[in-house]
Amino acid sequence: MAIPREKGLDNSLDLLLEGYRYIINRRIRFQSDIFETRLMGGKKVICIGGKEGAEVFYDNEKFRRQGAAPKRIQKTLLGENGVQTLDGVGHKHRKKLFMSLMTPERIDDFIEITSKQWQIAIENWEQKKEVVLFDATREIMCRIACEWAGVPLWAKELQQRTTDLSAMIDAFGAFGPRHWRGRQARNRSEKWIRGVIQQVRQGQLMPHEDTALYAMAWHSNLDGKLMDIQMAAVELLNIIRPIVAIARYVTFSALALYNHPESKAKLQTDSEEYSHMFVQEVRRFYPFGPFLGAKVRSDFNWNGYNFTNGTLVLLDIYGTNYDQDLWELPEKFRPERFRGWQGSPFNFIPQGGGEYDIGHRCAGEWITIEGMKVSLDFLANRIDYQVPKQNLNFSLVRMPPMPKSRFVIRKVKQK
Ligand code: HEM
Secondary structure (H helix, E strand, O other), rough: OOOOOOOOOOHHHHHHHHHHHHHHHHOOOOOOOOOEEEOOOOOEEEEEEEHHHHHHHHOOOOOEEOOOHHHHHHHHHOOOOOOHHHHHHHHHHHHHHHHOOHHHHHHHHHHHHHHHHHHHHHHHHOOOOEEEEEHHHHHHHHHHHHHHOOOOOOOOHHHHHHHHHHHHHHHHOOOHHHHHHHHHHHHHHHHHHHHHHHHHHHOOOOOOOOOHHHHHHHHEEEEEEEEHHHHHHHHHHHHHHHHHHHHHHHHHHHHHHOOOHHHHHHHHHHHHHHHHHHHHHHHOOOOOOOEEEEEEEOOOOOOOOOEEOOOEEEEHHHHHHHOOOOOOOOOOOHHHHHHHOOOOOOOOOOEOOOOOEEEOOOOHHHHHHHHHHHHHHHHHHHHHEOOOOOOOOOOOOOOOOOOOOEEEEEEEEEO
């Protein structure tokens, strides 16, 4: 069977113009969860989405990650040759390292640190006339990330480290200056973390054995040799950087609270369950990861469609969150949809799908959810603040997006 095909020699411009909606617009137009297009200089690319699409995309027999992530993304967001690019036993061994950090005890530590850092921050916010929530939350998250990971952070470097970790995230969909800022930020951050790991290996720094710093500094590869220091720095940044990224979801949570004031009362009365549903809906509704790429490992046929060795396949993450078959009225922000929700590893994939240990699903999904819940509790129940008139619009074309004003709040007071 022929895969529906988008006309044109290179549709990269459409992707730039339609951003997050590029794949879902065509899935709707072709009435098909699979279509073929040409991107990045006319290369044939297959786009898939929806639950079944995610299911096949996460079949390790059919797809590989090696060679899928563009160098420009590795040189900014991800780092070169990290866990995201590995396959098979190499990936399994490295992923075990990441998942070993996500024990219930360490998740509890994360919750405790998050709560403590919010408390410190809001005492400071009370002294200020105005706080730009996105910027201030990035700083909170940078402190949390370093404390939880066991990485020393001096007060004088907080701003630079926060700016750099954020710039790597901000660069993923960028060309031009924003891309170059991301590269510089990565070079500076890798140098910083290499130095920290060096200190651990030389016995000048003794992090707790439970921490990511300890684990990365002393991790052995499958051949029994200590992980190369540059690789260890890339992987430790794969812990610290995405914790800073949680600030984006926290800012979107504040926006959701502002746009749906009725949920505040629900968060106060029905707090535990509602908070979980609210956070899930923020991760579904607001854009972050647009799509993921993998390459066909060897020829196969799926639902009558032929996939040939080496073809790049993009999985529509954003569009799967807006899939009409999976979500009733997906354009509406409705935390209640998650009450008694029957999830599967493939139908809700803002942080990837499939399995954690043998697949590429996000290693930090649990701490993201917990960090968001603690932050939401502060925003909804622990402080009062005013939201002055400002431009809260965000674009679905800019990757990653953020409200224009970065969410300004005034007159913060603890309750
Ligand atoms: C992978 C999103 C937070 C660590 C991923 C993937 C996505 C994602 C889409 C790719 C899944 C795939 O390739 O199939 C997010 C979002 C976050 C977030 C939107 C919220 C801010 C975190 C946190 C951590 C983390 C807090 C760690 C502390 C990782 C790692 C991988 C990953 C290590 C690579 C997994 C692998 O390749 O096996 N994330 N993530 N992420 N994430 Fe996250």
